Amino acid sequence: MTSAALRRVQQRAVPARQLLCAVNHLRPAHLSNFVNGATLALPNVLTEQGLEQLGPVAVIYHNPVTEESSGPVEVCVPYQGELKLPHGLTQRHDLPHREAYLPLTKREFTDSALFNRARSEVERYARANGDVLGPLRQIDYGVWNTRGETEVVGELALPLRWFNQLRPETRGRLFP
Structure with missing residues (x-):
């Protein structure tokens, strides 16, 4: 088994890109449902609009999710094309x-x-x-x-x- 300790941290360039995002403030009991649901739903939104997904889904924890702290948690997917933003989702530009x-x-x-x-x-x-x-x-x-x-x-x-x-x-x- 190869563990992270045996692999080395690497660097890569990330180009500027548009991100389709779902953001939520939640507690631990609801975290898994939100992340799993958004991970499936965001690529589907892109597919339904005929847009190209440019990379894997990323989950960003802006603050801890505990009984005392509700995040927020942001699930994002990079895409290319003109998006008609569905209600409840956001988009943002990720700089290079x-x-x-x-x-x-x-x-x-x-x-x-x-x-x-x-x-x-x-x-x-x-x-x-x-x-x-x-x-x-x-x-x-x-x-x-x-x-x-x-x-x-x-x-x-x-x-x-x-x-x-x-x-x-x-x-x-x-x-x-």
């Missing part, structure tokens, strides 16, 4: 940025100790290599039901702006 990310297996998403270890690793990497631009994103590849416990089903990602746009690994050195 870099993203630190770490692929995770189904087990790593469901085991809280493994998940927290992976989250800490992504956050540590992002802070060491740039300015964090937003909250943690859980990227869903849409393969959860067809994969085993040790197979990759998604990612944890953090948007960031590099300290050194040319070569982030040279930050703090005078010469490369």
Whole structure:
């Protein structure tokens, strides 16, 4: 089994894009229903309007979801085309940025100790290599039901702006 600890956090460029979003303030008892429902519904909205989905669904926790804190939680899907925005959904423009990310297996998403270890690793990497631009994103590849416990089903990602746009690994050195 390959664990997140054995995989390295990576970076990628994320282009500017439009996002179709469902946002909700909720407590833990309703979180799973909202996320699962929105993860299925948003791509369907795009398909019904003949629009192209440009990547996997992302779940963004703007604040914790606990009995004392209701998020908000935002489920987003990037798309291309002219959208007729359905009632109850929002859209926003995501500016181009870099993203630190770490692929995770189904087990790593469901085991809280493994998940927290992976989250800490992504956050540590992002802070060491740039300015964090937003909250943690859980990227869903849409393969959860067809994969085993040790197979990759998604990612944890953090948007960031590099300290050194040319070569982030040279930050703090005078010469490369």
